[in-house]
Amino acid sequence: DAGVIQSPRHEVTEMGQEVTLRCKPISGHNSLFWYRQTMMRGLELLIYFNNNVPIDDSGMPEDRFSAKMPNASFSTLKIQPSEPRDSAVYFCASSSGQGARGYTFGSGTRLTVV
């Protein structure tokens, strides 16, 4: 299994531009999580999906952020318009069943907004 695949690995964009981060979960996993990690705030859960349905988006910072999961093998996190304070590492993770096995994380996307 290739694990959780995120793209791109690095993204540098100008303030005001739209940014789209992509994630392919492990085949067969039915839960998908988007996290943001910064030095100041640590690891923050933005949103999670179960069976492609958003269950909890209370961590999405504001309306500029949106996430979709059109099918079991693909999810996107979009920021429009981007701001310098959005600079962070964004992780996608997936899990199966009730999640008792824990999550499998992708390698992350390092986003820099200038």
Next chain:
Amino acid sequence: AQSVTQLDSQVPVFEEAPVELRCNYSSSVSVYLFWYVQYPNQGLQLLLKYLSGSTLVKGINGFEAEFNKSQTSFHLRKPSVHISDTAEYFCAVRPNAGNNRKLIWGLGTSLAVNP
């Protein structure tokens, strides 16, 4: 609601010395407990987990952790560390019943192994 406290933000240690990274949690319900490791510029990787049964759990890379229900702790230990163990370590919990799949995370402990 649950919360996780990692008592040390940074732990410096010499190579081949033992190490303990402390984790305490608060929860009104029974929980699953996890330790994850994050090497520089990588994603998080599951080290070990406690679901039920024996309170001493062994994980990858020679790490182990002991669940202590009375003290609501899940401390991570390794008898002899290597330079390659230098990383950030995260403790996490989630309720062991219900449909909530969210993990509650500690802020992490940075382990620095020096030669």
